[in-house]
Amino acid sequence: MLHISWEEPTANDGPKATGYRIDYKTRDGDYTTLIDDNGQKTSYTHTALSSGETYSYKIYAKNQHGESRASNIVSEKPAGTQSPVKLTATGLSPTSARLDWFAPSDTVGLKIVSYSIERLTSNNVFLDAEKTGSSDTSSILNNLETDKEYRFRVFAHLTQGVSSPKSEPVVFTLTEDSGKNVERSPESPGSLQVTSSSHDQVSLTWNEPSNNGGTPITGYRIDVRSDGNYETIEADTGSTSRSYTHTDRVAETEYTYRVYAINKIGSGPPTTEVSVTTAAEPEEPVLAAPSSPRNLEASASSSDRIDLKWVEPADDGGARISEYRLEADSGDGFERISGGRSTTYAHMGLEQDTKYTYRVYATNSEGTSSPSVAASATTEEEEEPEDPLLRVPGFPDPDRDARYYVDRYENEPEYKAWFDSNFPEYAIEEIVGTPEELPEEEEPELTTESRLEYYNDRYSESVYKRWFDSYFGGRALEDVVPDEPSFGTCGEGTELTDGICQIIIE
Known part of the structure; x- marks a missing residue:
């Protein structure tokens, strides 16, 4: 560059x-x-x-x-590139090891395509090289020999040329105990992807590593590149959350991301890169008054009420609807009857059998719409209340007093059933009137001169019978009226002398 x-x-x-x-x-x-x-x-x-x-x-x-x-x-002459750094080797088994390194800090604007791993002699003489085929900064070496010293170094393949110089070599020897109970840095996280993006932010998710290195993941490192080399935007999230939103981005700019997993040993290799281009800056909305409310409906529900409903405008003008203004006309011109944000209204206290016409407006911060299509409804006509005396012709008979009907209602079950079926919502007194109170009867003096026959005759009178039964609580007439006492009999210790009971003196 x-x-x-x-x-x-x-x-x-x-x-x-x-x-x-x-x-x-x-x-x-x-x-x-x-x-x-x-x-x-x-x-x-x-x-x-x-x-x-x-x-x-x-x-x-x-x-x-x-x-x-x-x-x-x-x-x-352009400046040279930097080499990969911090190359380390971890024994995974007596015959395999993993190499980890960090990407060059400067590639003069060139993209890393892959890496090559060179094997060297103890004198750093080149033996052979193997290309990794990806930009991952980790590689597994298999089929190695136990108790043999190995020396490796890495360099990057760029879109033009290779990085120079190459990394410092790493030297290691595998043993029979290699890989046993070894805590090491984790594998790379999996499936890094962009879940959403806009003109000023990018949201990422990824999966946890398939191998955490034998110790729990404690956080993630996140790098981004938009022009040239990677920059670390989160050195350690300090969280096991596997999502991140990168804010304050520049519109219409390509961003490339990679993520590393971190445990107590350190940071493992990064994920495969993922790139996204942010959207263009959104245009500032052009605000305007809303369009008219739609589908205004009016329906009368009684003689003094009409219910109304409507649908919000198809276009709110880019601003929130702050009020609906409802107007009504019953023949003298439209007048405002309500205002609010509800799309329903109950217009009450109206005249019966009267036509009302309605229209509604929508208002936002930029102004008021034209009126909706008008809707009309006519209130119902009030019905005259029913006269229950007309239900059964000739009933009640004006020549009979109320007592007659009340007595029949109280004493004749069939008559009571007939009345209740014809006048289920009324009491008998509401139809025939209230009967006069029964005359007050003096309690008879039941003396020895009284005669049972006299009271039997009185008991045959319906008014007297009702009085007697209510006063004496269902007792029989014979229990209340005593027989005439017999004469000529004296009590114990006396005797009848000349019609007078006298004490017997011995």
Whole structure:
């Protein structure tokens, strides 16, 4: 990567430069146009260059009259890349080991495609190399020999060339105890994916590692790259949560992410990269008054009430509906009857048998809509209350007093059933009237002169019978009226002398 810059030409009171053309060449090549028009910017970064190659540049200023002569020529070699670092080896068994490393901190803007692992002799003489085929910073070595010293180093394959220098070598020897009860850094998390994104944020999820290294996962490290090298945005989340939302992003920008699992030993290799381009900035909404409310309906539910309902506008104008204004007209013009956010209303206290017409408006912060399509309803006509005396013609007979009907109702079950079936909601007194109170009867003096025959005659009278039965609680007449006492009999210790009971003196 090379960064070049220049100063704008002196205008000498003439037209200023409106753009710049950039030409370049390599050491043995010919000049070719790199950028035909760089606009009015006076700098440019040239990426994806080969390390060790010399690049030469010259600039032309442009305006409406044409191009200037070329600027002076500058030549430079791009800076070299950095090597992978912190290469470690962990014995997984007596014949296998895992190598872990960190990616180069600077790849001069080039993307890492994969890595190669070189095996060296004890004198660091190259023996052979194996390409990993991915950008993962971890690799398993199998089919190794026990009790033999191994020496490895790694380097990165870039979109152009390889990283240089290569990593420092790692030296290890496997034993019969390799991999036993070894706590090590975890494997890489799995299935890193973007679950959602917008113009200013990206949400990620991933799975826990298939192997936690023999000790629990304590957190995750998250890296992001948008232009050039990775940057760590979370060195350690300190949580086992497997999701993350990256906020405050730039619209229409590509972001690439990778995630590492962390345990008490350290950080393992990263996930496979995942990339996403954020959306464009949303346009500012254009606010307006809402459209009219829809489907206004009116229905009369009684002689003094009409129920109304409607549907919110199809377009709220981009702002919240703050009020619905309902108006009614019964013949004298529309008048406001309510306001609120409900889409139903009960209009009460109305005139019977009267037509009412309604319309409704919607209001938001930008204004009020045009009225809805009108709806009408007519209140019901009140019905005259029923006269129960007309249910059964000729009943009650005006020539009979109320006592007659009440007595029959109380004493004749069939008559009571007939009345209740015809007048189920009324008491007998509500139809025939209230009977006069029975006359007060004096309690008879039941003396020895009374005659049972006299009271038997009275008991045959219905009024007297009702009085007697209510007063004496169902007792028989014979129990209340005594027989006439017999004469000529004296009590014990006396005797009848000349019609007088006298004490017997011995």
